[in-house]
Amino acid sequence: MKKDTELAKRLNRICCSTVFLLLLLFSTLGNAFAFDQRMGEYAVKAAFVLNFARYTQWPDESFVSPTEPFKLCVLGNKAIEEAFQTLNGKKIESRTLDVRFITKAEDAAPCNILFISEGIDHAILLDALAAVKGKPVLTIGETKTFINSGGVINLFNRKERLYFEINETTAQKQHLKLSSRLLKLAIIVGDK
Amino acid sequence: MIYRSATDKNQAYTGFAKMLYVLAIAAVLCYTVPLSAEESDLTDLSIEDLMGIKVTSVSKKAQYLSDSAAAIFVITNEDLKRSGVTNIPDALRMVPGLNVARIDSNKWAVNxxxxxxxxxxxxLVLIDGRSVYTPSFSGVYWEVQNVMLEDVERIEVIRGPGATLWGANAVNGVINIMTKHAKETQGGLVSLGGGSEEQAFTSARYGASLGKKTYGRIYAKGFKGDEFQFSQGSDAGDDWGIRQGGFRVESKLNANDSVKLQGDIYQGDINQQVTVLSPATPNGMETNDDTEVSGGNLVARWQSILSSTSEFSLQAYYDRTERKEAYVHEKRNSFDLDFQHQFSAGNRHDIVWGARYRHTSDDFARNPLVLIDPDTRSDDLYSAFIQDEISLVQNRLQLTLGSKFEHNNYTGHEIQPSIRLLWAPHPNHKLWTSISRAVRTPSRVEHDGVIINEVIPPSSPPAVLPVVIKTVGTPDYDSEELTAYELGYRFVPNHTFSLDIATFYNDYDNARTVELATPVFQGTYIEQALCFSNNFSAHTYGVEVAGTWQAVKWLKLDLAYSYLISDFEDGAQVGKEPTHQASFRSALTPRKDLDLDIWLRYVDNVSSIYVASDNDRFDIDGYLTLDLRLAWRPTAHWELSLVGQNLLESRHLEFVQESFTRPTEVQRGIYGKVTYQF
Known part of the structure; x- marks a missing residue:
């Protein structure tokens, strides 16, 4: 019995003091908050894609003129669009980057770069890769089966950092020349 | 200091009110610091720079937590900081299902x-992949596990068996303490503080880049903890201090390979009052014991990423510990080599397999209280495991099968399989279940030890001689076995809310008991041996709930609740668990430069085994306690914090060690801390 009243007293005390402190602190509330110091995964991935474009050489016939825009197609869900939208209009040498968001595998054919995100249905992924097979299109993905399915570059996360693997043979088949700088930083997979 | 003497309720209340007043004044005095909202354009960065960026793991973390078919809880660096704790075991109080009690100023009981x-x-407890579980008594000396808390990345706690991956002794749980990558701890940090119970503490760390792809850090810390009080009110003489230092260097050799080398060294003085029993002093002789502890370790690791679907790691470490106290003087050297390979086979199988070799050798000085015979022993442990995570229906149904196979010198071969199933009827709702087996292999004491437990003084005839009760190890003592059945549910609708419910039913077999042997007449006393044997079985079951809600950007609430019931056979020689436990944390950030943290904890009444009491038990009341922390960052470099711990009572009892020491109560404490980062 004595214990109960003591407990009640104690609880009462906690309640009072908590309310008091909360009131006090709410009254001094500031207005600015910046919590997440870490970068959004897709903002970083988009920046990777831009770099991949800069360190890849396309065959001359890919473009009609030296100023023809560079077409980056993104096959993925809405959630990643914002991150890739920031690349729109960026310069790659004399060309401007033109970012398009596509939903169908057939739309992949006229692209120079095709990014396929992880949420995409596996059948659509295979169709999209088939649509650009042998064509000078740099395919970039982020699923563990991407390289085996015929993709060129695959981004993956290990311990909260991004790595990328490259299948050089596929790159050659797509008539793309990847710079040695890119290859040095990549994990080379497939036939060497 | 005021609070230590405040034993009277009124006085305690005045003390508490005073503290609130101080906190309030401090809060009012704080002023806003303008934010530097700088946002760099990622697209200007080079690939090298991009590869160094830590990417948000909001989805990853949620996924990580919700995709495992086990009861897992993660304590982040932020949780550690906001809780105001100064050591690992106190931090574990926020984990549902864990049972943490402080025995005295320098001893903890954690299960x-x-x-x-x-x-x-x-x-099983691991620090950066190094096991700190001691084979001597199959437990952990928590007081010597002093990692630098500022550099801890996270603590993963898995309740329930983890033996398939981690091996024997990962029976009731695995605690994995991981410190930050050296790259994450660049620059300097100095902290200094002191208070009534945490009398004085300091730590310093400096991290720098050592070449293009190599990073390193060094750290040193030290502290002095005040003594607590015995239940009767006198000082317990258990003040203590430990000094520790260490380093971590890691280097990326190329795109695929990275290597790491880290090490720590520590030395400490731990005071305690030990009740020394002998036939001549049946009631025990109180002795002030100055325990000396020291140790060090060196861990090397090589990790190689072969592709997005394949990687391996090779780790070797050496660990040395020495502990010299009134009843035991032990030196131990261990060497451990571990290989793990993870790969995907086809679309559906994620396989991880590994092999481990461990060598441990010890040396015990002869001691009349705890005699280990033979004094030295070397043991080898060989183990291998394989686990396959099979995706039965993509993102919907996942089956995990695996087993550990090991050979140890005490019980020979042990097989510890598990089967786990994860079902996601909806991406936000996950259900999981598992059946697993784990064993706890015999400790050195259970095999070779002779411990004086109790001396019954001579009384009137027929007992004219003192009776010395000893617990005696037996070579045929076998592994304790557990078959665990678990069922869990997780609801993670978005990254601001998560609810995790885990239930379990544990079936222990071959569990430890002590059996009376025939008394032996030893001339001046009668020796009554209690031999370790495996004649006990038990069932435990319970429910654990963990909820997290980031209500708004500036307020995060965490709730943990555990319900636990043990169903013992008659004659159980184990203590009683707390039926209900709860922890509620509120982390409020009213302004970017200000933190206010509230942590309320409730632990139900328990009873512990205590040989000095008449019925071998000691009943301990439940308790409710409160910790508060207030921190202010006047600039990006400085942080001032004030922490009050166990504020609701001047002192309370949490646990009583089985033998050698007397009931000691945890006292209310308050400390201040200054941290400077550059």
Whole structure:
């Protein structure tokens, strides 16, 4: 019995003091908050894609003129669009980057770069890769089966950092020349 | 200091009110610091720079937590900081299902899903992949596990068996303490503080880049903890201090390979009052014991990423510990080599397999209280495991099968399989279930030890001689076995809310008991041996709930609740678990430069085994306690914080060690801390 009243007293005390402190602190509330110091995964991935474009050489016939825009197609869900939208209009040498968001595998054919995100249905992924097979299109993905399915570059996360693997043979088949700088930083997979 | 003497309720209340007043004034005095909202354009960065960026793991973390078919809880660096704790075991109080009690100023009893004990023997604890579980008594000396808390990345706590991956002794749980990558701790940090119980503490770390792809850090810390009080009110003489230092260097050799080397060294003085029993002093002789502890370790690791679907790691470490106290003087050297390979086979199988070799050798000085015979022993442990995570229906149904196979010198071969199933009827809702087996292999004491437990003084005839009760190890003591059945549910609708419910039913077999042997007449006394044997079985079951809600950007609430029931046969020689436990944390950031943290904890009444009491038990009341922390960052470099711990009572009892020491109560404490980062 004595214990109960003591407990009640104690609880009462906690309640009072908590309310008091909360009131006090709410009254001094500031207005600015910046919590997440870490970068959004897709903002970083988009920046990777831009770099991949800069360190890849396309065959001359890919473009009609030296100023023809560079077409980056993104096959993925809405959630990643914002991150890739920031690349729109960026310069790659004399060309401007033109970012398009596509939903169908057939739309992949006229692209120079095709990014396929992880949420995409596996059948659509295979169709999209088939649509650009042998064509000078740099395919970039982020699923563990991407390289085996015929993709060129695959981004993956290990311990909260991004790595990328490259299948050089596929790159050659797509008539793309990847710079040695890119290859040095990549994990080379497939036939060497 | 005021609070230590405040034993009277009124006085305690005045003390508490005073503290609130101080906190309030401090809060009012704080002023806003303008934010530097700088946002760099990622697209200007080079690939090298991009590869160094830590990417948000909001989805990853949620996924990580919600995709495992096990009861897992993660304590982040932020949780550690906001809780105001100064050591690892106190931090574990926020984990549902864990049972943490402070025995005295320098001893903790930690267990998972069961009654706790200083000698809790079914929990595996790893620091950066190094096991700190001692084979001597199959437990952990928590007081010497002093990692630098500022540099801890996270603590992963898995309740329930983890033996398939981690091996024997990961029976009731696995605690994995991971420190930050050296790249994450660049620059300097100095902190200094002191208070009534945490009398003085300091730590310093400096991290720098050592070449293009190599990073390193060094750290040193030290502290002095005040003594607590015995239940009768006198000082317990258990003040203590430890000094520790270490380093971590890691280097990326190329795109695929990275290597790491890290090490720590520590030395400490731990005071305690030990009750020394002998036939001549049947009531025990109180002795002020100055325990000396020291140790060090060196860990090397090579990790190689072969592709997005394949990687391996090779780790080797050496660990040395020495502990010299009134009843035991032990030196131990261990060497451990571990290989793991993870790869995907086809679309559906994620396989991880590994092999481990461990060598440990010890040396015990002869001691009349705890005699280990033979004094030295070397043991080898060989183990291998394989686990396959099979995706039965993509993102919907996942089956995990695996087993550990090991050979140890005490019980020979042990097989520890598990089967786990994860079903996601909806991406936000996950259900999981598992059946697993784990064993706890015999400790050195259970095999070779002779411990004086109790001396019964001579009384009137027929007992004219003192009776010395000894617990005696037996070579045929076998592994304790657990078959665990678990069922869990997780609801993670978005990254601001998560609810995790885990239930379990544990079936222990071959569990430890002590059996009376025939008394032996030893001339001046009668020796009554209690031999370790495996004649006990038990069932425990319970429910654990963990909820997290980031209500708004500036307020995060965390709730943990555990319900635990043990169903013992008659004659159980274990303590009683707390039936209900709860922890509620509120982390408020009213302004970017200000933190206010509230942590309320409730632990139900328990009873511990205590040989000095008449019925071998000691009943301990439940308790409710409160910690508060207020921190202010006047600039990006400085942080001032004030922490009050166990504020609701001047002192309370949490646990009583089985033997050698007297009931000691945890006292209310308050400390201040200054941290400077550059």
């Amino acid at each position: 998972s899903r069961g009654a706790t004990s200083r000698f809790a023997d079914k929990l």
